[in-house]
Amino acid sequence: MTPKITPIGIFWHKLKRRKIAMIAGAFIIILVLTAIFAPLIAPYDPYETDYSLSMMPPSFHHPAGTDVYGRDILSRIIYGARISLAVGFTSVIIGALAGVTLGLISGFFGGFLDGLIMRTSDVLFAFPGMLLAIAIVAILGPGLVNVVVAVSVFSMPTFARIVRGSTLALKESLYVRAAKSVGAANRRIMFLHILPGTLSGVIVYFTMRIGTSIITAASLSFLGLGAQPPTPEWGAMLAESRDYIGVADHMTIYPGLAIFLTVLFFNLFGDGLRAALDPKTK
Amino acid sequence: MITYFVKRCMAIVPVLVVVSVLAFAFVHLLPGDPARMMAGEDADEATIEMLRKQLGLDQSLPMQYLTYMGHLATGNLGISLRTKLPVFDEIKLRYFPTMYLAIAGMAWSVLIGVLFGAVAAIYNGKWQDHTAMLLSVSGISVPQFWLGLLLIQLFAVHLGWLPVAGYTGKFSELILPAFTLGATVAAIMARFTLSAFLDVLDEEYISTARAKGVTENSVMWKHAFRNALIPVVTMVGLQFGFLLGGSVVVETVFAWPGLGRYMIEAVTVRDYPVLQALLLLYSFHFVFINLLVDMVYALINPEIRYE
Numbered sequence: 001m002t003p004k005i006t007p008i009g010i011f012w013h014k015l016k017r018r019k020i021a022m023i024a025g026a027f028i029i030i031l032v033l034t035a036i037f038a039p040l041i042a043p044y045d046p047y048e049t050d051y052s053l054s055m056m057p058p059s060f061h062h063p064a065g066t067d068v069y070g071r072d073i074l075s076r077i078i079y080g081a082r083i084s085l086a087v088g089f090t091s092v093i094i095g096a097l098a099g100v101t102l103g104l105i106s107g108f109f110g111g112f113l114d115g116l117i118m119r120t121s122d123v124l125f126a127f128p129g130m131l132l133a134i135a136i137v138a139i140l141g142p143g144l145v146n147v148v149v150a151v152s153v154f155s156m157p158t159f160a161r162i163v164r165g166s167t168l169a170l171k172e173s174l175y176v177r178a179a180k181s182v183g184a185a186n187r188r189i190m191f192l193h194i195l196p197g198t199l200s201g202v203i204v205y206f207t208m209r210i211g212t213s214i215i216t217a218a219s220l221s222f223l224g225l226g227a228q229p230p231t232p233e234w235g236a237m238l239a240e241s242r243d244y245i246g247v248a249d250h251m252t253i254y255p256g257l258a259i260f261l262t263v264l265f266f267n268l269f270g271d272g273l274r275a276a277l278d279p280k281t282k
Numbered sequence: 283m284i285t286y287f288v289k290r291c292m293a294i295v296p297v298l299v300v301v302s303v304l305a306f307a308f309v310h311l312l313p314g315d316p317a318r319m320m321a322g323e324d325a326d327e328a329t330i331e332m333l334r335k336q337l338g339l340d341q342s343l344p345m346q347y348l349t350y351m352g353h354l355a356t357g358n359l360g361i362s363l364r365t366k367l368p369v370f371d372e373i374k375l376r377y378f379p380t381m382y383l384a385i386a387g388m389a390w391s392v393l394i395g396v397l398f399g400a401v402a403a404i405y406n407g408k409w410q411d412h413t414a415m416l417l418s419v420s421g422i423s424v425p426q427f428w429l430g431l432l433l434i435q436l437f438a439v440h441l442g443w444l445p446v447a448g449y450t451g452k453f454s455e456l457i458l459p460a461f462t463l464g465a466t467v468a469a470i471m472a473r474f475t476l477s478a479f480l481d482v483l484d485e486e487y488i489s490t491a492r493a494k495g496v497t498e499n500s501v502m503w504k505h506a507f508r509n510a511l512i513p514v515v516t517m518v519g520l521q522f523g524f525l526l527g528g529s530v531v532v533e534t535v536f537a538w539p540g541l542g543r544y545m546i547e548a549v550t551v552r553d554y555p556v557l558q559a560l561l562l563l564y565s566f567h568f569v570f571i572n573l574l575v576d577m578v579y580a581l582i583n584p585e586i587r588y589e
Contacts, residue, residue, distance in 0.1 A: 123300045126565045130527025131545075135561055138549045139311050215425045219531050222427045223546050238428060242535075245431060246439035256428030264423035271419070 014276040021272020024265040031262060035081040044072035046079040046232040055248040065250035067240065076232035077258045083233045084262065087144060088214040091151035096206055099159025104190050106160060107167025121157035129154045133216055137225045147226040151213045162205055166198040200277040207270035211263035218259050234259045290576055294569055305562040306347050309554050360555035369559045373541065379449055380540035383463060384525050386456055391464030392471055392518060399475025404502050406480065414472060421469025426528050430462040430535035447537040459536040463528050467521045474517050479510040512583050519575030523568045
């Protein structure tokens with residue numbers, strides 16, 4: 001049976017042939033399931049301390065060892081997936097919703113609004129992302145919610161630019177002009193006719209951005225500005241491990257590996273999506 | 283050409299103004315009364331009132347902004363709340379270590395990144411390409427603070443080849459932090475060079491060169507590589523911002539006595555004049571470096587030069 005030739009059919013057909021992206025996608029699904037079912041999967045309570053087990057190297061009972069308070073590192077990593085994925089997805093979703101809407105408005109209406117939105121994004125671009133996030137946390141105070149706000153803000157301008165670019169191109173297309181000529185309302189044209197055309201760029205950037213956001217959030221927690229101890233957050237766990245380098249290497253290795261692999265899979269999957277959505281590739 | 287330069291310089295003026303307004307507004311965005319905060323918790327009303335006058339907080343906002351900018355022009359960045367020393371002097375102490383680290387990180391990452399990207403393009407589809415791109419996607423995905431900790435673990439603690447942290451002026455102290463800081467940028471440069479290089483290889487002048495019998499080596503390095511470098515130059519400016527952000531993390535990991543670590547200290551103890559000055563300094567650097575890069579780009583790209 002030949003596959004149906006619909007845009008989604010073509011996309012799926014192309015994506016399926018990219019083995020690395022498919023593997024990465026499978027890992028992301030496993031990771032999301034792990035996060036959701038963390039209480040069922042984690043062998044121990046992530047907060048349970050046992051000083052007689054302080055800094056035990058990996059063993060059968062504790063595959064990733066224990067930390068300085070004798071807490072099971074594997075369980076903390078499993079619970080940490082909840083935090084990192086939640087922060088990554090939430091901040092990028094907020095950034096994308098705001099950025100896409102602003103980009104649509106900017107590209108569609110042009111003129112003063114366009115100038116205002118684009119100059120604002122220029123200014124946001126003038127602050128390197130990580131520094132902007134630190135500044136926002138400095139105003140709002142440390143904590144995970146404020147980290148989400150900070151990361152959302154600096155995801156926004158790029159989404160706005162991507163969407164503005166495709167909106168400018170699509171605005172002049174025949175079908176949009178046709179919709180206009182039959183009297184469709186602006187809002188209807190923007191969201192029903194233009195928005196779907198901008199989505200392929202948005203989806204690719206969205207996937208890549210989740211990786212970056214997870215790293216930024218973990219970095220902020222590492223610096224003491226995000227999740228606070230004893231929260232089992234990957235960056236905060238690494239901050240706790242700093243004082244025991246050379247004494248308990250596993251405390252540094254495993255939480256970092258969790259961040260690295262998670263971000264790697266999102267990036268590999270994003271690469272695959274980009275290739276599959278690109279009309280030039282086979 | 284000169285018109286382009288002038289136009290490009292003029293374009294950053296509004297950005298700089300807005301950035302400075304934001305940095306100025308920063309202190310006013312904070313919850314609470316800045317004077318009360320700066321005076322400390324157990325200060326009496328008279329002291330707070332005096333401080334308010336002293337800081338000019340009793341004047342209108344536009345007036346305060348102008349005073350602030352006036353001070354800025356004379357190098358007066360205010361007084362650190364923690365050390366009571368001029369922020370300018372505090373920054374001066376830490377400026378060189380940060381720039382030294384940033385330039386070292388940028389230099390190796392651009393050289394290695396461009397080289398790997400070019401190799402990947404020349405051996406497109408072969409193992410060299412796959413290896414380079416595997417390294418590249420790993421470099422983009424690795425959190426810098428973790429990479430730094432692993433390097434310390436291996437090269438400083440276990441092997442004892444390099445110092446653990448700190449900076450006293452020795453080159454050996456620069457190696458691990460500079461490597462860590464540049465890793466992600468090297469990865470991004472490699473990817474970008476690869477795609478720029480492949481774009482150039484599709485150009486007609488490459489086919490022409492090959493058709494007239496130019497050796498493959500010469501086609502790759504003389505014709506393709508040099509043209510592929512043009513878009514790569516713009517990338518350097520953009521990545522510098524990323525590097526400045528990364529320096530905050532890397533300086534903290536390696537106890538590097540620079541501006542990045544100073545910024546985190548300032549956030550932790552709420553030393554707002556310091557934060558304000560650093561935000562301004564970082565973003566001005568970022569804007570100016572991008573301006574510089576645009577000018578270099580115009581110099582090497584004939585399409586812009588003759589416009």
